[in-house]
Amino acid sequence: MASIAAPLKLGSFPDDHHDHKKCVTQALRQADGICTTRGVRLTDMRRQVFALVWQSHNPVGAYEVLEGLRAGAKKVQPPTVYRALEFLLAQGLIHRIESLNAYIGCTVPGDAHAGQFLICRDCGQAAELIDQRIDAAIDQGAKSAGFYVEHPTVELEGLCAHCRSTSEANSHYE
Amino acid sequence: MASIAAPLKLGSFPDDHHDHKKCVTQALRQADGICTTRGVRLTDMRRQVFALVWQSHNPVGAYEVLEGLRAGAKKVQPPTVYRALEFLLAQGLIHRIESLNAYIGCTVPGDAHAGQFLICRDCGQAAELIDQRIDAAIDQGAKSAGFYVEHPTVELEGLCAHCRSTSEANSHYE
DNA sequence: TTTGAAATGTTACAATATAACATTCAAGCT
DNA sequence: AGCTTGAATGTTATATTGTAACATTTCAAA
Ligand SMILES: [Zn+2]
Ligand SMILES: [Zn+2]
Ligand SMILES: [Zn+2]
Ligand SMILES: [Zn+2]
Numbered sequence: 001m002a003s004i005a006a007p008l009k010l011g012s013f014p015d016d017h018h019d020h021k022k023c024v025t026q027a028l029r030q031a032d033g034i035c036t037t038r039g040v041r042l043t044d045m046r047r048q049v050f051a052l053v054w055q056s057h058n059p060v061g062a063y064e065v066l067e068g069l070r071a072g073a074k075k076v077q078p079p080t081v082y083r084a085l086e087f088l089l090a091q092g093l094i095h096r097i098e099s100l101n102a103y104i105g106c107t108v109p110g111d112a113h114a115g116q117f118l119i120c121r122d123c124g125q126a127a128e129l130i131d132q133r134i135d136a137a138i139d140q141g142a143k144s145a146g147f148y149v150e151h152p153t154v155e156l157e158g159l160c161a162h163c164r165s166t167s168e169a170n171s172h173y174e
Numbered sequence: 175m176a177s178i179a180a181p182l183k184l185g186s187f188p189d190d191h192h193d194h195k196k197c198v199t200q201a202l203r204q205a206d207g208i209c210t211t212r213g214v215r216l217t218d219m220r221r222q223v224f225a226l227v228w229q230s231h232n233p234v235g236a237y238e239v240l241e242g243l244r245a246g247a248k249k250v251q252p253p254t255v256y257r258a259l260e261f262l263l264a265q266g267l268i269h270r271i272e273s274l275n276a277y278i279g280c281t282v283p284g285d286a287h288a289g290q291f292l293i294c295r296d297c298g299q300a301a302e303l304i305d306q307r308i309d310a311a312i313d314q315g316a317k318s319a320g321f322y323v324e325h326p327t328v329e330l331e332g333l334c335a336h337c338r339s340t341s342e343a344n345s346h347y348e
Numbered sequence: 349t350t351t352g353a354a355a356t357g358t359t360a361c362a363a364t365a366t367a368a369c370a371t372t373c374a375a376g377c378t
Numbered sequence: 379a380g381c382t383t384g385a386a387t388g389t390t391a392t393a394t395t396g397t398a399a400c401a402t403t404t405c406a407a408a
Contacts, residue, residue, distance in 0.1 A: 146335030
């Protein structure tokens with residue numbers, strides 16, 4: 001069997017021990033619970049889209065989701081996908097990564113939050129971060145400009161720990 | 175005559191006293207200087223695109239720029255615009271606002287920086303911020319995740335001071 | 349003045365997203 | 379069960395944003 005810890009810690013990228021199947025299963029169960037509690041419907045279509053967004057820890061484009069659905073012998077059109085994504089965004093079950101025009105599953109659904117993202121330019125994976133100090137600094141900075149922040153976008157592109165060491169090792173040959 | 179202070183302070187939105195013509199003139203002069211110093215060419219096309227991006231303090235889409243160029247009796251195509259934008263981005267003369275697919279003139283060109291943006295959802299204007307504390311908090315947060323940030327995107331949508339008071343005044347009637 | 353690289357022109361298309369209207373579905377009511 | 383209604387999805391068409399590939403022009407150095 002694979003590992004014990006299925007849900008990923010905030011701000012961390014999956015390692016060799018990561019059991020992604022478990023990870024997805026847990027996300028689906030959580031989503032079910034949240035939707036039931038709220039009295040909104042996680043229909044089959046929405047559930048499929050959610051699962052496709054969660055297919056990996058890389059942000060997924062809407063048209064990738066579309067292809068995923070079509071692989072299931074259905075003839076789905078773009079609006080269907082965008083509607084499902086819209087629903088999932090509204091429920092806080094996924095986030096949109098603006099700098100990639102892509103979507104990723106939320107690591108901490110259920111409670112409202114903005115979400116900050118670490119996006120590795122090498123492996124393409126993204127990790128969600130919820131750093132109080134970043135939020136505080138942003139509120140501070142905005143406040144001193146008399147600005148009221150409603151919807152912050154924080155997307156940090158760079159290198160994850162793993163790719164960092166890898167590319168450093170390779171940098172001798174480049 | 176209009177006002178004295180043409181260049182906008184960091185993090186501030188233009189007020190009634192803002193002399194935008196001066197604002198643009200100064201930006202163009204700065205850009206000329208920077209390009210000369212660096213030995214890169216701010217061609218006529220690039221200069222026009224730059225001026226169009228600076229036409230207001232609202233982020234401007236690539237196709238808006240295209241229209242602006244075409245208004246000048248030219249038959250320009252998209253690649254021309256995107257190339258000019260790419261050049262201006264590379265030189266740090268403009269920034270791209272990811273959450274809007276749009277571009278805005280840099281308030282502090284010349285020295286390399288990431289740039290954080292306050293974007294008013296009401297008036298549509300955007301103000302650049304360079305807040306050391308936000309940068310520091312981000313670096314801290316990323317570092318504790320073992321992540322190395324190369325290209326941060328910080329875009330804060332909300333209400334500017336002016337629109338905030340306006341919409342509060344109107345909120346009685348909504 | 350040649351000449352080569354940089355810049356722009358041109359054509360065609362890819363990728364992302366939405367408008368508008370039709371149909372189906374599912375839950376509550378009779 | 380059958381009816382009603384709003385939500386969800388289907389369907390068609392198109393808008394918006396962005397690039398690939400190759401041709402031509404421009405400009406500065408040799
Ligand atoms: Zn996982
Ligand atoms: Zn990585
Ligand atoms: Zn101005
Ligand atoms: Zn405003």
